[in-house]
Amino acid sequence: MKDIALRGRAYPTDLNPSGTVFGGWIMAKMDKAASIAVDEIVVADTVTVSVTDLHFLKPIRNGDIVTIYTEIIGIGRSSIKIDVNVMVRCKQSHDEYSVTDAIFTFVTLDEEGKSIDVRDVIRDDIDEEIRAIL
Ligand SMILES: CC(C)(COP(=O)(O)OP(=O)(O)OC[C@H]1O[C@@H](n2cnc3c(N)ncnc32)[C@H](O)[C@@H]1OP(=O)(O)O)[C@@H](O)C(=O)NCCC(=O)NCCS
Numbered sequence: 099m100k101d102i103a104l105r106g107r108a109y110p111t112d113l114n115p116s117g118t119v120f121g122g123w124i125m126a127k128m129d130k131a132a133s134i135a136v137d138e139i140v141v142a143d144t145v146t147v148s149v150t151d152l153h154f155l156k157p158i159r160n161g162d163i164v165t166i167y168t169e170i171i172g173i174g175r176s177s178i179k180i181d182v183n184v185m186v187r188c189k190q191s192h193d194e195y196s197v198t199d200a201i202f203t204f205v206t207l208d209e210e211g212k213s214i215d216v217r218d219v220i221r222d223d224i225d226e227e228i229r230a231i232l
Pocket residue numbers: 145146147148173174175176177178203205207211212213
């Protein structure tokens with residue numbers, strides 16, 4: 099199930115010298131969006147352990163409205179994989195097109211920073227689709 103985790107607008111301070119948005123700006127937002135998606139399903143500290151398949155597909159420009167969609171696509175013992183997709187809304191048609199995507203992996207941690215089983219910290223009210231991949 100795809101969720102909207104974050105929405106915002108690109109401003110002039112977010113741009114690189116060529117006039118499009120810095121890769122790091124959007125990567126930080128994707129990480130935050132993924133962490134929100136993870137917080138929706140577990141009650142525990144979590145950290146990003148890896149980012150793979152990162153693709154900058156199209157530039158993001160000044161003023162663009164950016165929406166970040168997240169989808170939990172896998173749950174291991176202590177790890178959670180999230181597909182993160184960044185879309186920009188066309189100013190004229192309002193159609194959305196994909197500008198960046200990546201797979202983030204988060205790990206659930208105990209108070210000492212050691213990995214713990216996701217199932218021990220899963221929320222009671224998780225969606226049925228998430229329960230099906232547990
Ligand atoms: C996350 C962390 C606790 C994992 O430690 P670890 O000793 O590898 O722990 P484990 O061996 O128990 O592995 C935990 C899980 O992480 C997964 N994992 C570890 N390294 C990984 C990698 N490079 N890519 C994908 N998954 C990875 C393991 O497969 C395991 O998944 P599973 O339990 O679902 O099978 C440790 O690497 C860490 O603290 N990293 C820093 C995290 C951080 O600061 N993130 C912010 C970055 S700016």
